[in-house]
Amino acid sequence: MQADALSCVWQAPFDGLARAAREAGVPMSRVVVLLPYAALAIEARRAWAARQRQAAGLAPRFTTPRDWAAALAPWQPGSDDISHDMARDALVAAAWIERVVPARQDTGLRRELVARLVDAARQLAPLAAAQAPERRAAWAEERRAALAAAGGSASAQWESLVANLAVTWAGSSAYITDALWSPFAAPGADADLLLSLPGHHTDPLGEALLAHWGPRAGRLAWSAPAEAAPRVWACEDFEAEARAAAACAIAHLNAGRAPVALIANDRLLTRRASALLVGAGVRLRDETGWKLSTTRAAASLMALLRAADARASTDEVLDWLKLAPAFPPQAVEALERRLRQKGVARWAAVSMDWREADIDAQRAELQAARPLLHWLKDTAQALERSGQWAPLQADEAGRQLIGVLRLGEGAHELDGLGEAAAGPRGAARWSLAAFGAWVRDVLEGAVFQPTVAGAPQVIVLPLQQRLGRRVAAVVAPGCDERHLSASPEPDSAWTAVQRELLGLPDREALARAAASAWAHLFAGAPVDALWRRHDAGEALLPSPFIDGCHESAAESLLDPRLVAAGGTPRPRASAPALLPERLSASAYDDLRTCPYRFFARRQLRLDEVDELDAEPDQGDLGNWLHEVLKRFHEARGDERPGEDADRAAMDALAGVVAMEMGLGDDVQAGGFLPYRAQWPALREAYLHWLWPHEAEGWRFVAAEAEREQRAGRWTLHGRLDRIDARRDLDENAEGDESFVIDHKTESRARTEARVKEPLEDTQLGFYAALLPARRLRAAYLSIVDARGERDEPAKLIEQTEVLMARDAIVQGLVNDLERVAGGAAMLALGEGAACDFCAARGLCRKDFWQPVAGDVAGDGEGEP
Incomplete structure (x- = not known):
């Protein structure tokens, strides 16, 4: 808007101002013009200066009621006043609620009542402030009586309670604008003429002051808006x-x-x-x-409070560690990597060997209940120890956060708030949850303007x-x-x-x-x-x-740009320098299934990040069962204590392992409950397979056994679920016979499909290569819930041609890796189910390939 346009907007108000001052015989310096909001005062002064450029004399005082009152007399809110400061108002509102709501009421309900009371009281505050202080109590009594006469349904019990408390609180509060009712602002004292230029909404206080000033007051009006269309x-x-x-x-x-x-x-x-x-x-x-709660500074503080909870999840503690400069980023990344690999959802289940001692020490310092003032002091100290205090002070939003929460100075302002409303009581001890809720409310109620x-x-x-x-x-x-x-x-x-x-x-x-x-x-x-x-x-x-x-x-x-239509060319990656020297069964299976998947996951080391706090799934069931069987056999060894003893030992281990894996606590237990319900059936299925298996002479050798072997220039490595052995009765037999067993909790049909084509199953052939015994057997032990299968619940599904598969897989692995090392293109050759859930699908962009005549998957030159 140019200067003439601005003057046009203000022409009618200024003409009315000049006319009112002239008729009252009052100099402009003795005129107060009340405006609806503070930013408008700057515009008014600028417009007035442009209008009076050729004239001498002082300008009228353009201000809001609040700014005028602040200039007349300093004001500090009392212990029970509405201050529009959420840190104070939330405490006073809680005291009002505490006075009338039994302490046994639900904590969530009390928080909701406090929030609603603050909101309702703040809406009534302008109406109460428009009453002279000596008349405010009577105003509140009249409004309470009117609300009572209006009545309400029985289901509106809490709404009625909040309404009455809001009226009482607003009517008993003092306000910064009370100075406008004092002798300092009486007609003729600070000004001789009071004019009001209203906004779009009626201002109760402005109207009350005009009535109070009587003939020495008047209203101004805005210029009529020009008719225009957008x-x-x-x-x-x-x-x-x-x-x-x-x-x-x-x-x-x-x-x-x-x-x-x-x-x-x-x-x-x-x-x-x-x-x-x-x-x-x-x-x-x-x-x-925008809300202060949405800033990075608020996220840093809330991360500390969430991590301090004794029931904190692993994700919550890691979130805090990443924001706390006191903990080296490399150490935090390494810890997170281990925790995601293990899938530890609860921090309490994290191995003590993995924790840094100072992490739990800092968390423990914020877990005991204490009075609010102690919370503020201790939280500030915790932020200093974790290295978060200095970044907060260096950040504009962080400095506002420290101020509104009184983490630096001013905590004494919150001492004793609401005592008149709640009655005499000692300093309440707040739990970490209660303090965190108060902090959230304060940050939600504060506005950040950079x-x-x-x-x-x-x-x-x-x-x-x-x-x-x-x-x-x-x-x-x-x-x-x-x-x-x-x-x-x-x-x-x-x-x-x-x-x-x-x-x-x-x-x-x-x-x-x-x-x-x-x-x-x-x-x-x-x-x-x-x-x-x-x-x-x-x-x-x-x-x-x-x-x-x-x-x-x-x-x-928008600026249109022509983009030629077309798809993405099929990738032809080549990275011989990134070829790993060690390969697992799953890595080689990626290479056989889709070379580009191998390139993405094994050479570039790109993979999906495991969730720490996800709902338990079939994978958690498998990991849990594997760990239970491992501990069971390692503790049992070659002993045969009997069926009842085996059942009792497995049941005890099942509970211990579930707790250690975070699957038995109060948060994850509900999600894992359907899988725990399968445990009796799975236990019986396994034991009824185990006892006849041992009767055939097989003895347990190792579980979750780490093994590795050389194949050409590369090292094969893996973890074998279970290795058994037995001595053949034939004296001419060369050594013991070994048995590699891999446990499967997937569907029986899927496990059986694995062994139909010996050369298509990478896992057992690869595992056989890690155990190069001359007399070797390999099988999957399918363990399923017997209620869903007609076949036996635990079934050994053997790969009968495992030695042939082993030799072929080792030879194929060496040949494939030699070609990759020679620069062969790593094409995206996966099809069907191999692509449906592939983590690298977004990288190869198969869904956006451009069709090329004669470009059929698998006919590329030089693919492995």
């Missing part, structure tokens, strides 16, 4: 609208129109458009801000605060029926009757305010209004304010 852009979805909004703002800046107002109708959309603008190098100031160096090019504003602002253009995204309604829904839990009794604005008042705000949007600046047709799969309509306006397609705002 340029309307219709977008397809959320992302298209955000990009179009950013494009509109950049187009205005390129045309020399600055600053641009970006209207925050849809907060999430505005954040996305703001990110696009900042990424394009635009200086942006967000006057709406500073911007230099004059902003784009200013993010609420629609209501466009009034009187100096901007050169306006971009208003979110002009759909949901985010810009012509009849807004009141944003509180008050009923229509309660709103009328309390004096809160009703739907009609909100509709008038919305219409007024929309009309003043066009004051002296071009407006781009945007809306989207779809949001998360749901169809939207335009706002009634733009319905019927001519629309343009938002695609025309």
Whole structure:
């Protein structure tokens, strides 16, 4: 907006101001003009200076009621006052709730009641502040009586409780604007004429002060908004609208129109458009801000509190360690790698050998209950020890966090809050959970507004605060029926009757305010209004304010670029220098199944990250069963204690291993319960196979045995589930006969399919190569729940041609690796099930290959 346009907006208010001062015979320096919000005072002074450029004399005082009161007398909220500081208000509200709600009530309910009470009391605060302090108690009593007379259903017990407490709290509170009722602000003391320039909503305090000043007060009015229509852009979805909004703002800046107002109708959309603008190098100031809880500083503090919980998950502790500079990143990465390989979900189940002693020491210091002031001091010390304090102090959001939580100085301000509401009591001891909940509430209630160096090019504003602002253009995204309604829904839990009794604005008042705000949007600046047709799969309509306006397609705002259609060429990777010297059975199986998968997973070492806190699945069942059988046989050895003793030993081990793996605690136990229910059947199936197997002369040798062998230039390695042996009765036999057994808990059909083609099954042939005995057998032991199988629940599925398969696999492995080492292309040859769940599918981009005539999978030149 240019200077003449700004003066035009302020012409009517300033003409009325000059006329009122002249008629009252009051110099301008003795006139106070009350404005609806603080940012408008700067615009008013600038416009007045432009108007009075040729005239001498002092300017009137443009201010808000709050700023005027702060200039008259300093104010500190009392122990039970509404302060609009969440750290204080949450404590006072909790004290009010504690007074009337039994302590045995659910903790979650009490937290919800506290949050609702703070919200309700803050909505009533402007109404209470509009009452003279000596009349405020009577006002509250009248409102309580009116609410009681209106009645309510029995199901509204908690809503009624919150309403009455909110009225009582607001009516008993002092406010910073109480100074305006004192002799310091009496007519003739600090000013001789009081004028009010209202916003779109009625200000109860402003109206009360005008009545209090009587003939020495008056109202000013804004210039009538010019009739204009916006340029309307219709977008397809959320992302298209955000990009179009950013494009509109950049187009205005390129045309020399600055600053641009970006209207925050849809907060999430505005954040996305703001990110696009900042990424394009635009200086942006967000006057709406965002919750302090969403900042990195808040995430750092909350990570510490979550990790300190005695029941913390492994993920929660690792999250904290990654944010704590006191712990070396390399050590944390190594620890995380081991934990993910083992799948340890609970930190309590982590082996003590893996933990650094200082981790648990720091966590333990924040686990005992203590008073709030001690919590604040100890939390600050914990942040210092973990190295998080210095980054918080160096960060703008971190400094605000320290201030609002009183982690540095000012903790004494919170001592004794709410004592009058709750009655005499000792200092309450807070648990870690209660303290963490209070911290979350405080951070949720605080608004963070980062500073911007230099004059902003784009200013993010609420629609209501466009009034009187100096901007050169306006971009208003979110002009759909949901985010810009012509009849807004009141944003509180008050009923229509309660709103009328309390004096809160009703739907009609909100509709008038919305219409007024929309009309003043066009004051002296071009407006781009945007809306989207779809949001998360749901169809939207335009706002009634733009319905019927001519629309343009938002695609025309963006710079179109022609991109030739075509797919991705099939990859032909080659990396002989990255060929590993050690191979496992699964690594060689990747090479045989799809060379490109081998390239991605084994040469580039790219793989999916294992989840630590995922729901237990079939893999957890297999790992659990493997560990139980290993410990069972290692403890049992060659002894045969009897069937009952075997059952008891396995049952005891099953519980111990489940707890150690994080599958038996109160968090994961529920998810693992269906698998634990299979345990009796699995145990019986295994034992009924084991006893006849041992009767044939087989004895246990090793479980989870690490073995390796050389094959050409490469080393084969693996872990064998179980090795058994027996001495043949034939005296001419050369040594013991060995038996390699791999346990399987998958479906019986899948296990049987593994051995149908001896040369197709990599695992048993590879394992046989790790145990080069002349007399060798290899089999899968399929252990399933007997209720789902007609066959025996534990069945040995043997690979009868394992020696032939072993020799062929070793020879094929050497040949394949030699070709890879020679630079052969690693083609993506996987098909069917091999590709369905492949971790490398997004890397080879098989779904986007371009078709090439004659390019058939498998005919590539030089593939392994």
